[in-house]
Each structure stands twice: as C-alpha cells, then as structure tokens.
Amino acid sequence: MAKIITVKEAAELVQDGAVIGSAVQGMTGWPEEIGLAIENRFMETGHPSGITHIHGAGQGDFGRMSEDGKICRGECALAHDGLLSCSIHGHVGCSFKVTKQIVDNKILAYNIPLGVVGQIWREMGRGFPGLLTKVGLGTFMDPRYDGAMINEKTKKEGKQIVTYIPDFLGEEYLFYTLPKLTVALLRATTADEDGNLTYEKECMPCEPLDLAMAAKAAGAVVIAQVERVAATGTLDPRNVKVPGILVDYICVAEHPDRMMQTHITHFNPAFTGEIRIPMKNSAAPLPLDDKKVFTRRTAMEIHGGDKCNLGIGMPGLVPNVLMEEGVDSQVTLISESGLIGGIPAPGGDFGAHYNPVAMYPQTDHFSFFDQGGLDVAVFGLSEVDRDGNVNTTFLNGKIAGVGGFPNISANARHSIFVGSFTAGGLKCHIEDGKMCIDQEGRFDKFVESCAQLSFNAQQCLAKGNRVTFITERCVIKRTAQGMVLAEVAPGIDIQTQILDHMGFKPIIPEGGPALMDAGLFSETWGRLGDHF
DSSP: OOEEEOHHHHHHTOOTTOEEEEOOBTTBTOOHHHHHHHHHHHHHHOOSOSEEEEESSOOOOTTOOOTTSOOOSGGGGGOSBTTEEEEEESOOTTOHHHHHHHHTTOSEEEEOOHHHHHHHHHHHHTTOSOEEESTTTTSTTSTTTTTTBOSHHHHHHOOOOEEEEEEETTEEEEEEOOOOOSEEEEEOSEEETTOOEEOTTOSSOOSHHHHHHHHHHTTOEEEEEESEEEOTTOSOGGGEEEOGGGOOEEEEOSOGGGOOSSSSOSOOGGGTTSSOOOOTTOSOOOOSSHHHHHHHHHHTTOOTTOEEEEOSSGGGGHHHHHHHTTOGGGSEEEETTTEESSEEOOGGGTTOEESOSEEOOHHHHHHHHHTTOOSEEEEEOOEEOTTSOEEOSEETTEEOOOTTHHHHHHHSSEEEEESOSEESSOEEEEETTEEEEEEOOSEESBOSSOSSOSBOHHHHHHTTOEEEEEOSSEEEEEETTEEEEEEEOTTOOHHHHTGGGBSSOOBOOTTOOEEOOGGGGSSOOOOHHHHO
16 A cells, blocks of 8 residues: 655655656646645755656656746756756756756766656666667667767766667667666546546546556555545556556646646546547648648648647648648657657647547557557758758757657658748748748758768668658758759749758759649648648
8 A cells, every 4th residue: 555645745755865756748747736846845955966857758848837926847946056956868958057057067968868758767667778679770879979978068067878789680770778767757637545546637648557556566665646535446447558567756836826737737538548639720721821831731741540649840840730730630640759649749749639539658659659550740940951851940049959859850751840940030921922032041050961860861861761851942852862952842942942951952953843733822732632
C-alpha cells in the first residue's frame, strides 16, 4: 500500500544530488505542487542542492507568469543556482529559466531525442544499462561530434552518455545511457489506496510506466501527485496505467484547479476523449498569404490513407488546409505524444488532439516511428546546409532541443520541411497569382554549413526515404545528386530572390525548375482532393 503524504513531505524526500525523472509533455504529467514544494524548500534551507533532472518532452511555461509575478510552471521551479546542476532532456526550449542557466554555463546540459529517453528507461526497467539505436547517427548527439553536450561547461566537465558503436553485426549504432534514478515524479488523476494510478484528465500518454519501472529497478522512490484518492478495488483495472506495486508515495494536490493540461489549457474534455466536438467548419480558412501557399503545397505531398505526423509551428497549419479542402478524414494525423486521429491542436496546446481515436504510451509510439511506420512527417523549416542537413536546435544563439525530431525525421518515408525562405522580417504578398517579395528577412535559412546538425540527410536517403523543403517561393528536393531546385513560384526571380539568398548553389534541372501549381496562389483552390 502506497503511503499518502503531503507535498511538503514529498519535497523532503528529494535529497542533495538527487537524480529526478519526470514523464511530461507540455504540462501534462508535471506534478506542479511537488515542483513548487521543492523550490520552496530550497529557498528556505538550501536543500536539495545539485540535482539532475531528466525528461523527454518540453515542460516549461514559455516565460508565462502567475498572478503574483512569479514563474511557477513546469521545471522552471527547479531552475535556481545551486538547486539544479544538470539537465538531460529531449526538449527544453519552453523552459526559459533553464535555457538561461545552460547558455550561461551554470549547469551541465545534454540534449538527446525525446523518444530515446523513454526507450532508455524501458531498457533500464528490465535491468539493461542503456539503449542501442541508430537514432542520432551523424548529428550533434553522435560522440564523434558533440555527444549530445550542448554547452561549454558540459564539454569540459561532463561525462559521456552516448557511445559510438562502429560495428555491431555489421552496422553502426549509438549506445545511450542515463544516470541512475533516485526519484521519479509522476502526476495522475486518481490513485487508489494501493497506489494504482489512472489518468482520466491527462491528454497525452507520456511515459510514466517506463519511468516508474526504471526507478524501481534502480531502487529509487516513486512519488505520484494526484487529484483524488479512491478506495482500494474501486478503479477499473483496465484504466490503471501505473500499478501500485511501483508507487511508494501519493500526495493529493491542494489546488487541482491550478493544474494545467497543456501549456495554455487547464482542461478540455475533447483532448481526453471524454467528449467529441464537431470539427467541421471549426477552423476559419487561412488568409491568402505566403503561409497558405507553402501549407497548401505541403498538403500536396500527402495522399489519401497516409499516416502523417505534424511538428510544432508552421506544420500546425496543415490541418486547416485539409479541412478547408474537405479531405481531413482521408488521412491519419499523428503527434509525437502518442495520439492518433482527430485534429492536432496548434500552438500552446501542441501535442494534444481534438477528438483523438487512440492514445497509447509514448515509448511505444516512438517504436512505431523508429520502424519506419510514418508515411509523411512535416517539420518547421529552420537552417539547412548544402547537403540538406538541418539544424533545429541551436539558432541565432538560442537553445531549443530536438524533442522527437531525430526519431521521426530519420525514419519517416518522406520528411518535409516547411516555412519561409528567409527569416526575421520577411514581408510578401500575392498579387495576380504571383508571389511578390516586399521585404527580405534578415537571415538566410539555406547556408553553406549549419551551426549544429540535428538531421542528417544522407542517413535518411540511405534508407530509401525522401526529403523535401517547401517555401513560399520554391520547392527544393534532396536527391542522390544533391539539392535540386525543383519548383519556383510565379513572379519569383531565380537569381535575385533565390540564389542570392543561399549559401550554396542548388542543382538547377535542364530547362529550369517547374512552376509551382498556379492554384496555390488563388483565393479558392479546391484541387487537393484530386491529388489525394
């Protein structure tokens, strides 16, 4: 039987030098009151100090503040000098206080793939030391480059957690390890008196079972924050996601009304499957601008029956076009969080789905990605080099994190990168069916070499997969021959508006690139169904 304690008592279980694991996506799964109690204890006593925090998905607050002006959401509660000493994560860009500690070289910091975190915990949970995988080969996570170390302090003082295996049964791999856990922090909706956990209000499955298994294998303490406690034997066993034999302590939230389901939503029953809401005509048509052009062109690469994963940012506009064109029911939309079907929620609700048809553990979801189960994966377009390699993690001095990107991009049958051709102040409009550039962005996205590689195009092509870059003014395809300028928008001058803003010269087909579909630049399109 798990012991019921207060959040203050939970914080006192975290000792100096603790290695904490949490299973969170957005704000789903984060035990907010335990995090704040740890922060309060440190501010009062200086303990716990020197902790390591391990997590996969991002779990910050994007700098949002509570009413009293104190940043208090997610792992930002731990971001105090002396409290946090090491961050090992899949994504950290939404945790502004933590990223500042990393940039200022105050803590050690490692960035490994989101999916790999859960997979390592699963391996550790069955008594294995780490994970053997191809994910991350040829990127900054490969120890032949940075070994996942993302600041100078870590490169000077940190221990290697990724090993390059040049020949295992004739193939190369990476072997990832994590420090031994001492505390696992979970959040569920309900616990019974034996500690069995159900997740009725959580909108993303995350990897709590894998974390709890790894913690018990390490002899660590498992603490779960819940909204309520039920009598033993009253929970439907089919709904138990973490069995009580893995849970040591339960604490009941004192302010469940403050718990966040996503970065910006307290609770939406359409995210959990409790209700289904009508989605027809729920999204207003996008205005005819550069974003609508490259989103429409991206949708042309999707076909009926495809299983399609959409990343954060510009890819979140794709469902708008699918719904506007009346073909959204012909494709299965997927998010990295373990959700399938329905419509992915955009922006601060990223990772949640309206009306999902299936929710299953995130670690299993990434096994599906790793086996090449996705037909199409759409990502935001950041920095691209002459070989089609991509940097999504270190842009203009800002740290984000790879999230699930390495698993997905390396294994999807078609990886599409979509966004504006230049960044920072780009202004353009559509006139008479032509793309007109009014002001160029300050930063070129297509460069000679990237500051950091989070996607290796050659590794992708070697598996027989495709890579495409789609912007408002052109389409570039990475082929065996190199980067090919395949299509150009009407009204665009190839030399002054494309080549002069690239750090390399792409291959130009004999006879020149094709024109992008004229219908993309019209108010009403209605052609996507033909492509499907």
